[in-house]
Amino acid sequence: MNQFQIRLAQAGDQDGLNKLIRSPGVKWFGNIRPKFRGKDSLFHSYQTYRILALCTESSALVAYAEFRNYPSIAALPTDCWLEWLSTRYCLSMSISWLNALFFNFCIYKSEHSTVLVEIIKDVLYRESRVWFLIAVRIPYMPQPIHFVETFDDLEKISKVFYPLEYSMDKNNNTQSLYIVDRFVLLPRISYRKALAEDNDDIIAMQEVENPEMREELGDYYIAEEVMGQNPKSMLVVAETINQSEQSEMAIFLWLSSDIDIMFYVRNYQMEQFGNLVKPADGRSFHYETMTVSSVQRRAEASMFTADALEDLDAVTILGGLQKVDSAWPAWVR
Structure with a gap:
């Protein structure tokens, strides 16, 4: 600690x-x-x-x-x-x-x-x-x-x-x-693509937080992913130099381009990130309309009034079933 x-x-x-x-x-x-x-x-x-x-x-x-x-x-x-x-x-x-x-x-x-x-x-x-x-x-x-x-x-x-x-x-x-x-x-950090030889070090690092991954995928799932050369997947490791002047793995990143953008746009507020899409110059694009769940925005001060507390009791599980206030369309390029 x-x-x-x-x-x-x-x-x-x-x-x-x-x-x-x-x-x-x-x-x-x-x-x-x-x-x-x-x-x-x-x-x-x-x-x-x-x-x-x-x-x-x-x-x-x-x-x-x-x-x-x-x-x-x-x-x-x-x-x-x-x-x-x-x-x-x-x-x-x-x-x-x-x-x-x-x-x-x-x-x-x-x-x-x-x-x-x-x-x-x-x-x-x-x-x-x-x-x-x-x-x-x-x-x-x-x-x-x-x-x-x-x-x-x-x-x-x-x-x-x-x-x-x-x-x-x-x-x-x-x-x-x-x-x-x-x-x-602070030690200097260098980044590189993961190799099949990094399998044991990466699995040992992940096993601390997610031991179920090794039980489900086996002892060589990192090496299999690297050797599979999946174009939608990239594995990156970061190394530092210890006091013995030897490199040791400190960070592991597993990146993937296989993302369901619609899922995140429908369920999270992604407007500030451009709804996770970016138009390409010279290429056509279209708009798609979808319905997402949202709530009516209120001033922070109004959340602590007697009326606000009564409304909270009425729309949550304390006073009944929770309700969705409204639905608004989201635009995605």
């Missing part, structure tokens, strides 16, 4: 976040000063992601983090950070607008320092194009202890870069960057 539950922060979490910021024994980095203005200021500025972490065992709030597509530097225009990086730093990686996010703020309880890695992984899973997370550390200046940043835990999983003007002897109190590389925390 996962030690932490990671999710996006919501407006209802403001009270808990306000208590976490004022809790003793917390570590943090970023600009914490605006957070002390009260809970109404927590969500005042734009952030790409606001992530919080709950302890799975106790459901207690243990961490909160903010990520954005530009750094939290007041004097730097939001669209000039790439020029700022290339001018002030000599970086060993290629950073662009698309592959980087800035880790602008994080606060977590000191006894749960491992939550930092889990939060970063969650963001990287959400953003498949992001390769680097960048945290900016400002030069040291004397200030009250509750405003002092802590980068010790972040430094363990990142590389530290200093500006070009940095000098150990003459100028060692400068700005610095902590850059987390995606592929240090």
